[in-house]
Amino acid sequence: MQQPSRAQRYSRLSLILSLSSSALSLMITVLILYSGVHLTLRNMAYRYTENPYGALLLFSLFLGLVYYVAGAPLSWLKDYWLEHRYGLSNQNMQQWLMERLKVLLLGMVLFLPLLLLFFYFFTNHPHSWWLWTATALFIFSVVLGKLAPQLIFPLFYKFEPLEDPALLERMKVLAKNGNFNLKGVYRFDMSKTTNKANAAFTGMGKGKRIIIGDTLLNTMSIDEIETVFAHEVGHYVHRHITWGLVTGTLISYGSLWLTAWLYGMSWQLFNIPAYGDVSALPLLGLILTLIQMPVTPLQNMLSRFNERQADRYALEHSTKPQAFPEALRKLAESNLSDPEPPAWEEFLFHSHPSVNRRLAYMQAFLKDKGVDVS
DSSP states (O other): OOOOHHHHHHHHHHHHHHHHHHHHHHHHHHHHHHTTTHHHHHHHHHHHHHHHHHHHHHHHHHHHHEEEHHHHHHIIIIIIIIHHHOOBBBOHHHHHHHHHHHHHHHHHHHHHHHHHHHHHHHHHHHHHHHHHHHHHHHHHHHHHHHIIIIIIIGGTEEEEEOOOOOOHHHHHHHHHTTTTOOOOEEEEEGTOOOOTEEEEEEGGGOOOOEEEOOEEEEEEEEHHHHHHHHHHHHHHHTTHHHHHHHHHHHHHHHEEEEEEEEHHHHHGGGOOSSTTTGGGGGHOOOOOHHHHHHHHHHHHHHHHHHHHHHHHHHHHHHHSSSGGHHHHHHHHHHHHSSSSSOOOHHHOSSSSSOOOHHHHHHHHHHHHHOOOOO
């Protein structure tokens, strides 16, 4: 039997650790509900304050500590040990911990207002809280999409305008063909944290920009970089971010409506006092998690379709489309992507088609167009 490659071993370990972490969180939630810990934590919170919003914050803190302490070993294994074992991380332990602290603090700043807003709706509008919460999430997503490239991403990386004249000239042609505003093309110091390579189309409205990691710029030729850029322009031309927001919003409304319906049939089973009680959070979280399980593969299916569209756009509009397969191989190598995962794994968990599927599509497309791919 052929031994798995280094990329396959890394991908399998990463998937196992991710699934283990998710299973652990799910198991903890079930144990909390069936053991009555959610009521104990609620009583602890109200021991310190009679204000329901203060109790909400304390309950969330207690609950968060339970998940954090229980999940810390798996988190360390996946995000630190595994990345160092396969030579992908450039962070020492102190830098890794500081990065996690920064993410935690940013999450509190961004999501605590949403939590308080949700609790207001949950308390004062018990039959329509899901509608108001989904609407608030939609507004938050739009605002965050506009502000994140300028205000949030720079908290983690240093962004600089791309200044390669020859590359920029090619990008201007691609941008003009795609009616894309080229003012926002930036390189960022991805190498400070990882040896992986990436590029992405981010933001909305005037905040949209294409970001390219220095790890990618340093390892690819100008022809290869152009094809990666063309792929990102393809996402813009096909309005994938907009469609992603639309589908995400519809899923949000549907998931929260179903959560509210199922919660209405189950809250009394766990001795939750009433609507608007902080002890409802674990049950709501459990229901929403179970709903998302079958939804996520469908979202991944749509994402893979989008990636295929962006690949085709890059092949049709790049100066040398035959450079795209080599660019993809380099990306796969630097990111240790499993070139051919099992079909079930790709369907359930992958937002991109497998590397071999993408390469086969590119080779067939180029051959059909009479482009030399030798």
